[in-house]
Structures are given as structure tokens and as C-alpha cells.
Amino acid sequence: MINKAIFWNIRSVRTQKAFERLVDLHKIHHYSYIALLEPFQSPSELETYRRKLGLPNARVNSSAKNWVFWENGWVETDSTDTCQQLTMKYQLRGTDDKFTVTTVYARCSALERLELWEDLENIVDHTISPWLVGGDFNTIIDESEKLGGLLVTNQETADFASCISACSLNELKFVGSCYTWWNGRIEYDCIFKRLDRVFGNNDFMQLLPNSEVHPLIRQGSDHTPLHVICNALQEQVVKPFRSLLSKAEADLKRYRHIEEEYWRQKAGMKWYTDGDKNTKFFHAYVKGKRRKLHIKEIHTRQGDIISRSHNIVEEAVNVFKEQFMENQEWNNVELLQCIPKLVTDGDNEEMETMPTKEEVKHVVFSLNGDSASGPDGFSGQFFQSCWDTIGTDITNMVKAFFLWMGVAQICDSH
Structure with missing residues (x-):
């Protein structure tokens, strides 16, 4: 079914003879499937590079960040295309064997990657065949997959880990250095990360349980090419x-x-x-x-139906921009007299009263300790369990809000 494949964030097919290296690798290994990320070329150039590789089929996704090439024995039956992934469904020519391959190039922003995680979870709901998922996910699972730079927070890794769990994906055995990306710097500024990886669903792992990923030498790009060998042979267990x-x-x-x-x-x-x-x-x-x-589709003001995620986002932004954009200045304030006054002077005074430490503590301990962490990576449980240590600082920050002061300014004054 799948013999050998390669996933590589090539960072331009014209840089440092990167594509020439890929052609040489293909001559040696005869890949069934080649996925290139960030080729930095117009989609119109895809056919030229397909001919250079000598493979009969090629496809590019809507963002032009994912290029894929595959052999003649694979017959395309369906595809799903969004800006961060390209999913191809195949049937092995002359057989009933079906399988799915997804190539991923994730955005750098954690917020934008949420759309990718949702895409993958939607794909798994409609996939009943062996499924291979590989590419540049632009994030890591835990702190062991990063060397150098700032500390890793739970906020960076939680969404990716939960997506893997939701999709029931298993990472293929990785043979070699766990770091697949290098920022190109040395000494104290040097950072290594494992941004690129390959997964298989349970059906894939049952069919090809001994599949492996071999990271090749990093050359022509700051990302390591992932050489995938799909093997059905079981390893011999030699440990007690x-x-x-x-x-x-x-x-x-x-x-x-x-x-x-x-x-x-x-x-x-x-x-x-x-x-x-x-x-x-x-x-x-x-x-x-x-x-x-989930919003599957929306109707525009012109009566058109939009179903692609990025088009829905653009239309929603445009609608709200028009609603909140002031086209003309309105000076007639007489209508304000018709609005009933529901907040009394006493209510106003009470809302402006400086809160006490006990009132702030009451609010903190009313939080659900098991809820998701905030942008700082701390949950309600942290603030409750560490109140004796951080209670005064939290109270000072709340007071800063009431005094229209900066947080650092009021903390320094105590």
C-alpha cells in the first residue's frame, strides 16, 4: 500500500539546491508519496516540479503551502483542502484497499492553529480507513521536545495534545535525533525543536505496525526531511x-x-x-x-453561500466592521433623555468603592479550580492553593484597576 514517503518543510524549492537534493533522494528511495511544505513558488509551477520528480500526479492546497506528489498506483477518490492541511483519499489501483494521507503545514500562531485542530477532528469523523498524518505542526507536545529559548508553558502544548487524543493518533517510531528544526543560531541563542512529525490512526498502526520515521540530514532548509518507511513486519520482543x-x-x-x-x-x-x-x-x-x-456555512448580504472557513472569517469581520464603523457624526443627544436610569447614584458609589482583600479572596475562591488555564498558564486551582503567598499581589493588581494605575506601578508602591 504505502512503501516509502517523505514529508519536508523545504523552505523554498530554489534555496541551496534543496529540490535537487529531493530529486536525488527520490532516485534512491523511489517514494510513493512526497509532501513539500512552504515551497515558496506559485501553484502554476507545480507541473514543472512534478515533471522533474518523474511522478505522474500532483496537487497543491488553497494556501499554496502544501505540495504533494504521488505514484501512479494510487487512485485519488476524494480530497479535503483548507489553508493548513491537504487531505487526499486514495484507493490502490486494481484492489479494494483504501487509505488516507493528510499533509500539514500549521500556522505559527496558536490561535490560528485552533482551526487546524478542528479540521483534523472533522476529518477523523469521516475516515474509516488507514490514515497517515505528517508535516510541520509548528508546536511541540512537552518541554522535552525543545532545547534552548524560553520555558515551555502548558498553554503552548495543550491544544495540540488534546487534538492528538481526540483523533486517536499514534506517533510513528522516530529513529534518530528528536529535534527537527533549528533556528540557525549558536551558543546561548541556539534553539532546537521537534516541530515535524508523522502519525497514524489505529487502522494504520494495525496494518503497518512497524513503520518508522528516519530524520535525514538537515540541508537546504532549517527543517529536517522526514523519511517514512511503512513496514508490516512485527519487531521481535527480546526484553523480559x-x-x-x-x-x-x-x-x-x-x-x-x-x-x-x-x-x-x-x-x-x-x-x-x-x-x-x-x-x-x-x-x-x-x-x-x-x-x-461550528459554523458550516453562512449567507452573505449578496445572497451567496460561503462554506470555506477562511471565507466565513473574512465575511464576519467585514460585517462587524461595517456595523461599528461611524459613517456620520451624530450630535442629537435629546434621545438620551428617553433612556430610563436603572443605575442609582448609590449603585455607582458602591461600584467605585475600593475592594478589600477579603472581597478579592471571595471572588478567587469562587472560581472553578478545574477550568482551563488563562493566558498566563495558571488555572483557578493555582490561585486558590497559593493564596497565602500571592494574595496581596492579586489584591494590589485589582486595586490598580480601580485607581487607573499600571499593575507594576501599584505593586512597586507596596
Whole structure:
């Protein structure tokens, strides 16, 4: 079905003879599937590069950031195209074997990547065949996948990890250095990250359980090419069974706890006190919330129907811009006299009264400790459990708001 594939953020097919290197690799390995990210060329050039590779088929996604090429034995049956991913469904020529391959180039912004995670979760709902997912995800799973630079926060990794869990994806065995990207600097400014990876769903792992990813030498790009070998042969187990079982049980317990934490925060519900640890329930609850919030299509003011995500976003922004943009100056204030006064002078005075430390504490301890963390990466549980240490600083910051002062300014004054 899938023999060998390569996923590579090439960072321009014209840089440092990068494409020439790819052609040489293809001559050696005879790839069934080639995925190039950030080729930095017009889609009109795709055919030229297809001929250079000698593969009969090629496709580019809507953002022109994903180029894919595949062999003649794969017959395209369907595709899904958004700005951060390109999903191709294939059938092996002359057989009933079907499979799906998704190539990913994720945006640098965590907010923009939310659309990608939603795309992948929508794809898995409509995929019943072996599914291979690879590319540049532009984020990491935990702090062990970064060397140098600023500390990793939970805010950076939580959405990616929950998407992997929601899609039931398994990372293919990685043989080599875990870092796939380098910022090109040395000494204290040097940063390495694992931004590129390849996953398979459960059907893929059952069909090709011994598949591996081999990172090649980083040359012609700041990203490592990922050389994927899909293999159905099972590895021989040589370690003692009891030792393997103990390690597996310990890992399972640890990962179950991590999964519960992710889905508990994603669900936005209060954690049950009776010890209910059914993450499947929270998973279903989160997917239900997303399904309700998902906008499949909208009607424009001109009567057109828009279904693509980025077009829906543009139309929504334009509508609200027009609504809140002042076209003419309105000086008639007589109508204000018709608005009833619902807030009394006493209410105003009470709202402007400086809050006490006890009032701020009451609000903090009213927070749901199990809710998702804020932009600073701290949940309500942190502020409650550390109140004796940080209570005075939190109160001072609240007072800064009432005094129209900067946070640092009022903290320095105490």
C-alpha cells in the first residue's frame, strides 16, 4: 500500500539546491508519496516540479503551502483542502484497499492553529480507513521536545495534545535525533525543536505496525526531511515480559492521568467528586460543544453561500466592521433623555468603592479550580492553593484597576 514517503518543510524549492537534493533522494528511495511544505513558488509551477520528480500526479492546497506528489498506483477518490492541511483519499489501483494521507503545514500562531485542530477532528469523523498524518505542526507536545529559548508553558502544548487524543493518533517510531528544526543560531541563542512529525490512526498502526520515521540530514532548509518507511513486519520482543509489563502499567497510569486533565479542562465542567474518570464522556462532551459552535456555512448580504472557513472569517469581520464603523457624526443627544436610569447614584458609589482583600479572596475562591488555564498558564486551582503567598499581589493588581494605575506601578508602591 504505502512503501516509502517523505514529508519536508523545504523552505523554498530554489534555496541551496534543496529540490535537487529531493530529486536525488527520490532516485534512491523511489517514494510513493512526497509532501513539500512552504515551497515558496506559485501553484502554476507545480507541473514543472512534478515533471522533474518523474511522478505522474500532483496537487497543491488553497494556501499554496502544501505540495504533494504521488505514484501512479494510487487512485485519488476524494480530497479535503483548507489553508493548513491537504487531505487526499486514495484507493490502490486494481484492489479494494483504501487509505488516507493528510499533509500539514500549521500556522505559527496558536490561535490560528485552533482551526487546524478542528479540521483534523472533522476529518477523523469521516475516515474509516488507514490514515497517515505528517508535516510541520509548528508546536511541540512537552518541554522535552525543545532545547534552548524560553520555558515551555502548558498553554503552548495543550491544544495540540488534546487534538492528538481526540483523533486517536499514534506517533510513528522516530529513529534518530528528536529535534527537527533549528533556528540557525549558536551558543546561548541556539534553539532546537521537534516541530515535524508523522502519525497514524489505529487502522494504520494495525496494518503497518512497524513503520518508522528516519530524520535525514538537515540541508537546504532549517527543517529536517522526514523519511517514512511503512513496514508490516512485527519487531521481535527480546526484553523480559514481566519488566515490559511493569513499565507499560506505569506508563498507562501516567498517561491516563494526563488525558483526564486535558479533557477535564477542555470540557469546561466541574470535576465530579465521586471519582468519575470516564474521559470518553468528557471527550464526547467537548466534541458536542464544538459541533454546536461550528459554523458550516453562512449567507452573505449578496445572497451567496460561503462554506470555506477562511471565507466565513473574512465575511464576519467585514460585517462587524461595517456595523461599528461611524459613517456620520451624530450630535442629537435629546434621545438620551428617553433612556430610563436603572443605575442609582448609590449603585455607582458602591461600584467605585475600593475592594478589600477579603472581597478579592471571595471572588478567587469562587472560581472553578478545574477550568482551563488563562493566558498566563495558571488555572483557578493555582490561585486558590497559593493564596497565602500571592494574595496581596492579586489584591494590589485589582486595586490598580480601580485607581487607573499600571499593575507594576501599584505593586512597586507596596
